[in-house]
Amino acid sequence: MPYCPKCDMEFVEGMTVCTDCGGPLVESKEAADALKQAEKEQMEKEMARRYAEMMTNGSEGEEDSDDPDPQAKKTVPAPPAHAYVNKEQRYEDMSSSASAFFLVGGILALLAILCITGVVRLPMAGVTGYIFQGLLSLMAIGSIAIAVSSKKRAAQLKVQAADEEKETEEIIQWFLKTYSADDLDDQLRLEDPDLSGEELSLKRFELIQDYLVTGRDLPDQSYVDALCDMLYGRLYGES
Numbered sequence: 001m002p003y004c005p006k007c008d009m010e011f012v013e014g015m016t017v018c019t020d021c022g023g024p025l026v027e028s029k030e031a032a033d034a035l036k037q038a039e040k041e042q043m044e045k046e047m048a049r050r051y052a053e054m055m056t057n058g059s060e061g062e063e064d065s066d067d068p069d070p071q072a073k074k075t076v077p078a079p080p081a082h083a084y085v086n087k088e089q090r091y092e093d094m095s096s097s098a099s100a101f102f103l104v105g106g107i108l109a110l111l112a113i114l115c116i117t118g119v120v121r122l123p124m125a126g127v128t129g130y131i132f133q134g135l136l137s138l139m140a141i142g143s144i145a146i147a148v149s150s151k152k153r154a155a156q157l158k159v160q161a162a163d164e165e166k167e168t169e170e171i172i173q174w175f176l177k178t179y180s181a182d183d184l185d186d187q188l189r190l191e192d193p194d195l196s197g198e199e200l201s202l203k204r205f206e207l208i209q210d211y212l213v214t215g216r217d218l219p220d221q222s223y224v225d226a227l228c229d230m231l232y233g234r235l236y237g238e239s
């Protein structure tokens with residue numbers, strides 16, 4: 001069945017666009033999983049390339065004796081942003097979509113009934129009128145079917161949202177008990193005593209990310225990045 005890789009939601013046959021996020025659908029959940037895996041691999045390659053460039057630029061800067069300001073700080077790109085929509089927000093969005101489709105389906109169904117019973121007279125007769133009534137009925141049925149599917153998905157997301165919130169807090173508490181801001185900075189400065197500014201911030205983010213991936217085996221890169229943001233804020237505040 002058509003599947004939205006962004007919202008993790010199946011649709012009825014014939015749908016090509018996600019009713020929630022507006023993105024294109026793929027042919028199946030397996031295809032969506034394959035797409036996510038390819039994006040993850042591409043992201044890892046891009047991060048490795050950026051890290052290699054940063055290290056290369058750093059080495060060239062140390063060897064360049066003509067640099068008028070050898071102590072100048074290097075400008076380091078911020079870690080790539082990966083938008084993560086938690087399941088609580090997705091549940092709210094899905095519930096809103098279900099309500100909207102129920103409303104549209106109800107209006108279309110009422111209009112179809114009024115046309116069929118003759119209460120509302122159409123400015124067309126014969127076959128054209130029957131075709132219009134049939135289209136109204138099909139649109140009403142389709143809208144209600146999508147609403148029912150969205151409502152079921154919303155119920156699943158509600159349960160998943162509670163589990164995700166519990167898991168997120170458990171992971172954060174585990175990390176804060178295991179590592180401190182001083183521990184992370186000490187390890188980074190053992191590798192490079194001259195780290196400072198944006199470069200230090202980037203390295204902190206990457207180290208937190210590494211510990212999360214290796215310590216908790218988290219497959220969703222965008223979820224890992226969201227956890228990194230939360231942990232960075234708790235460990236280092238707004239600095």
